[in-house]
Amino acid sequence: MHIPDGFLDTKTWISFWAISFGSLSIAVKKVKNQLEEKTIPLMGVLGAFVFAAQMLNFPVLNGTSGHFVGGVLIGIILGPYLGLIVMSVILLLQSLLFADGGILTLGANIFNMGLIGTIFGYYIYNFFKKILKGNFFIASFIAGWLSVVIGAFFCSLQLSISGTVPLSLGLPSMVGIHALIGIGEGLITSLILSFIFKIKKDLVYQKV
């Protein structure tokens, strides 16, 4: 879902740069006082893992593929704000080094895959975990699925505001394909969380 340069017009990419980098500066202030030294290696290893996992596209339909995004996973483990920071590091390097996602469109990509996954994903996960009486597996599946579908929704919105493709065409196809890709996102998120919880039950962000 990485938007390349050229897909968004100036007003759209500037707006999303403002939203995403405004959110990032808030995130830095929020984590500054609670970030523990021992969490820093975990930021690195989780970021590296998600980067590698994003390379593994899986086929979803005839001729289409999708890949794990990882925002919800990172948000649950590192918390929404530190999660957003790590996701932004990944998206920045993908854009600069690998031409995966544009540089002008980086703000929109941070919004669609970083902000939605980590901040929205974190709260939606905890909401469903509460409703489902602590069932983290289903809760993280739902959060993973929703994060991808809502990210695709915003992506089609950005494309239509930019005049690239009308919402009536872009929205159903983007959300439709990503409703399938999201199943992969949900499953991978749930499976990795189960694995992590087996090793270390308390390795989740605790609200301070």
Added chain:
Amino acid sequence: MKKIILYGFIITIVLVVLSPIASSFPDGLEKVSEIFNFSEKGINLINSPIADYSLRSIKNDSLSTILAGFIGVLTVFFLSFVVGYVIKRVKI
């Protein structure tokens, strides 16, 4: 915590080694851009050294992807680490 870091590294290395088997089909957005004829709008504004996760100097495609993956993994690890350290230590 040490166990998680260790397992995390091992799994990450396994994923990078597996990366050549990834589906080469266009992803969701690429596919939509092809269906509605706006894929040609995409441009590269910066000359990324490892565009599309392959090192041009290496002829073997699989090896090229794996090396690109390792470079990515190391840079993400390093930059996340530095960012974490800066946030923790530097007064803003």
